[in-house]
Amino acid sequence: MAFSSFQEFIVMGGYGFFVWLAFGGTFLGLGLLVLRSVVARRHLEKACADHMRRQERLARRQKQERSR
Template sequence: MQFESWQAFIEMGGYGFYVWLAFGVSFLALALVVVQGLRARSKLEQEFVKEQQRQLRLARRKQEVS
């Protein structure tokens, strides 16, 4: 579909509000998924470091006891 002007493109033949709202909601949902994924990754990395430190402490205690 070809538009005569930028205003006509934005209005989308009278459906612009719904079209741009749908785009906005979609991009917002994608952004939230990305943010949630980054937070989950960060949390998993922190838990991994804690578990490594715990394993190291246990190994040291085992060597001290032996």
């Protein structure tokens, strides 16, 4: 352990602001990347369901027209 107390760990020998800003910014960046991928999957599921519903509607209409 390079620090003798938690207080010292946060202060980082006077460079606390810069060290924590750098690490915070990094986690924000990487975290947003992960979050976007989580959301992307949900968007894909919705797009796929929409497409299938449209296809079904189209097929039903074609059947109706043929029977008329």
